[in-house]
Amino acid sequence: MARGSTRPTSRDVAQAAGVSQAAVSLVLGDKWRGRVSEPTAQRVRDAASELGYRPNLAARNLRLGRTRTVLLVVPALTTEFFAEVYTGAARVAAEHGFGVVLYPSPEGVGPARDPFASAQAALDGVIASSMAADALSAIRGDQLPLVMLDSDPEGSLGAATVNLDIADGIRQVAEHLLALGHRSFLHLAADIPSWTFEVRARELATRLTGVPGTELRTIRAPISIEGALRATEAALAAPGPRPTALVCDDDKLAAGAYKAIRRAGLRVPDDLSVTGLDDLGLATAIDPELTTVRLDAEAFGERGMRALLAVLEGRPPEKGDLPVSLVVRGSTAPPR
Amino acid sequence: MARGSTRPTSRDVAQAAGVSQAAVSLVLGDKWRGRVSEPTAQRVRDAASELGYRPNLAARNLRLGRTRTVLLVVPALTTEFFAEVYTGAARVAAEHGFGVVLYPSPEGVGPARDPFASAQAALDGVIASSMAADALSAIRGDQLPLVMLDSDPEGSLGAATVNLDIADGIRQVAEHLLALGHRSFLHLAADIPSWTFEVRARELATRLTGVPGTELRTIRAPISIEGALRATEAALAAPGPRPTALVCDDDKLAAGAYKAIRRAGLRVPDDLSVTGLDDLGLATAIDPELTTVRLDAEAFGERGMRALLAVLEGRPPEKGDLPVSLVVRGSTAPPR
DNA sequence: CGACGGACGTTATACGTAACACTTGCTGGA
DNA sequence: TCCAGCAAGTGTTACGTATAACGTCCGTCG
CATH class of the missing domain: 1.10.260 (434 Repressor (Amino-terminal Domain))
Known part of the structure; x- marks a missing residue:
């Protein structure tokens, strides 16, 4: 050494x-x-x-048969959201003498590398975001105790799940926009196959079906400013009446949409109301500031780590989804 | 397990x-x-x-006396910049059978926790950003092979350094603004004590001193949108002639400055040209898109990892700073 | 006065792996 | 015929730690 x-x-x-x-x-x-x-x-x-x-930690780990190290699998580190998740998880872990190692799964649909090859440290357990789809099969292969973040509680085959109450966030968005008088919606959806995005689509549709005269169209884009820009530009150029409200699956998509809207010579929120989801720093960096759903990423990480500790100790993890809240800013207004 | x-x-x-x-x-x-x-x-x-x-990796590590695991110490994960550094370092590491573990040093000037307590994995070496000032003393205490990112080559006491050519970036910014006709500058500086920020200040001053009739004022802010907003607001409210160009230490500061400028009823770039440094996604999310210095964070991470591998193998690391380039967008124009 | 137990340690062992040194059987050349 | 040399393995050890099991000394109590 x-x-x-x-x-x-x-x-x-x-x-x-x-x-x-x-x-x-x-x-x-x-x-x-x-x-x-x-x-x-x-x-x-x-x-x-x-x-x-x-x-010598290697010797100690060998002797004790456990490592007090945990792996956090995240989709890709390009957003501060998972940085905060990490912060929360690491804090709780440190309080219990544990360490957290990060595994950012490769972006896009590259060949699923072995997550455990990258984290050479031996592990006691794994916390994995359901968005890191590529890595999931490899993770399930190992018998390690597993906690899933934002994953279908039914479909997770016994693994503990910790979820944000995204459905409630979308409910708040829908009610906010309906109350403002919007009836024609465009949903800018992330094109990642993940339960958490399915929830957004389903909940939005559900909330609007009850209301007479509403209309909902959906377009998909990769989660990037550039991707959202192109998808929104295409949608705005399409024939037919223009929607009055644009519901985005996350803040980054909303930022891309802003650019498309500007290029089309339109204004937020006068011509088009826009909502996001995450409440990243980006949400207040753009003009007008974005109406979005605030997710407490740190609390998410903390809860995930606590759940894993519970699993490791044979206790049942906490139940219940983490609450989220709508933050109304300048990007939503009544339709003209 | x-x-x-x-x-x-x-x-x-x-x-x-x-x-x-x-x-x-x-x-x-x-x-x-x-x-x-x-x-x-x-x-x-x-x-x-x-x-x-x-x-069993613990057993293997014990037997071999090395871990093929390396620690990357970063200031805090709130920006995508270090996410990309990690990506680059991890790629090179994987090619050589190494893993990379992340240690985000606590934000602000909190008590310096032990970086190695968090990274329970035993380590072969360390790559550390000089911005993670809190953790540095603890790191120097260990005898581990060390590579510093963006650190004073003179003051690093023998540790290998890998640097971006920030000075050249600032030179390009200064020449660009001077060529546009600007003479009155405001420097929005990060209030983190780190060599890389000292370089910005020094180089900017140097580039302007040769030109007759120039004026340079400096204000400091924590690296956050909110912090930059407040500092810039205060500077714009100050008496005396208003500067025509605002040089920011990074993109996030520039995003905060945008907000202050809007609130003051001014426009970018008509009333005030603004430049950033990093070229994060944020740079093109804001309106107008930011003229900034593009840093290749992934290449930075790759180079850092290669330098550490060289140190581990007793080879001399590559010399020379990594090039950077000015990206001119809509936030700079001739002064009125 | 013998036994007993607490205070203060020590000895021995196992965790799972990699690698060195060694064995065994066989072939081919002198 | 005999031995060198090679293929194809096996036996054994050490890495550094934590802990169970075991000693030893001494004061005290019945």
Whole structure:
């Protein structure tokens, strides 16, 4: 590991302190109450810090048969959303002496690499976003304890799931737009096959079917500004009456839509109301600021980690979806 | 690890294939040319996949004394920039059989947690952004091979450095703005103590001092839309002649500045030209699209990983800074 | 006065893997 | 005929740690 000399081991510490290796392990592992005298323990601690001793984690992991390391599989790191999920998960993990390793699954539909080859660390369990579709089959192959983020509770075959209440978010969006008087909707959907996006489509359709005179069209785009720009441009150029409200599957799509709307010579929200979903920093960077659904990504990560800890300890994980809330800003207004 | 039964070991595979554990290790380690016959090797491979054998990485790491795992220390994951750095580093790492583990240092000036507590995996080396100032002292304490990203080549005490040619980027920005006719500049600087930001300030000052009649003022803000908004608002409200060009340390700051400029009733670029640095997705999401300096974050990550591999193998790392390029968009124009 | 138990440690072992050193059977050349 | 040499493996060990099981010394109690 180190350059010239090899790193000190617990045996080196033992020798320096004049005790056995076992005593070092006891003292440094904090299991010495009544087994080692205080002066001796102090000698061990001094020797350890003197030598700059750090336990060899590979050896410890081997001995204990567990690693206190967990893998977080995310679709791709191009959005700050999963950065915050990571932050939340890592905080809870640290409180329990665990570490979190990230595996960003390759973008697009590339060949599914082995997620565990990238995370060389041995693992106690896995938290996986259902959006990281490529990696899922490989993950299911392993018998590791698994928590799924935003995945169909029915279809997850026993794996614990932690979900944001996206359906409720879409309900709030729909009610907000209906209350403003909108009746002609365009849904800009993400073209990733994932349960969480199916929920958006289903819930939006459900909420509108009850209301007379409503109309809903759907277009799909990859989750990128460029992709959303092109899809929206095409939709706006299509013949027929223009919709008055554009519901986007996430904020990034909304940002792309803004550009298409500007290029078409139209204005948000005067000609077209737009909503997003995520409430990323992007939502307030664009003009007008975006009406969107606020997801608490950090809480999502925390809940995911807690669920995994529960599974590891044989406890049942918390039930219930995480609440979300509509944030009304300047991108929605009554139709003209 | 697994729920009920324990995972199969190489010994289990050996028994199933009717060979010794050593033979399994040879076959699966691909070191069997001339040592094990093809039929036997095939029997071993079949038994391994039959049992779903996966080597215990903790044991392997212990035995080999190296982990093929590397730590990437980044300031915080709130921007896609380091996501791309990670992508590049992970790709190169994978090509060499290495894995990359991420350590996002806590935001702000919180107490420096131990980066290695979070990355429970044992490590062969570290790549660290100089912006992750909190974690640096802890990192230097370990004797691990280290590569610094965007750090002072002089002040890094022997650690290898990989740098983007930020100075050249700022030169291009300055020349672009001077050529447009600007003479009164405002520098919106990041208030993070990091060499890479010092370079921006120094280079900008240098480029302007040669030109007669120029004026440069500097304000500082935390790297967030909100922070930039407030700092810019204050600067625009200050008495005296208004600058005609606003040079921002990165794109996020520029996005915040846009908002302040709009609130002041001014327009980009008519009243004020704005430049950024990074070329994130954000740069084209805002209106008008941002003139900025394109940094190839993925190449940065790749180069960082290659440098670390070189250090690990005792080779000298590549020299030379990575080139950057000015991307001129709609946020810069001649002053009125 | 013998036994007993607490305080303070030590010895020995196992975790799963990779690699070195060694064995065995066979072939071919002198 | 005999031995070198090779193919095809096997036996054994060490990596560094945590912990179960075992000693030893001494004070105390019945």
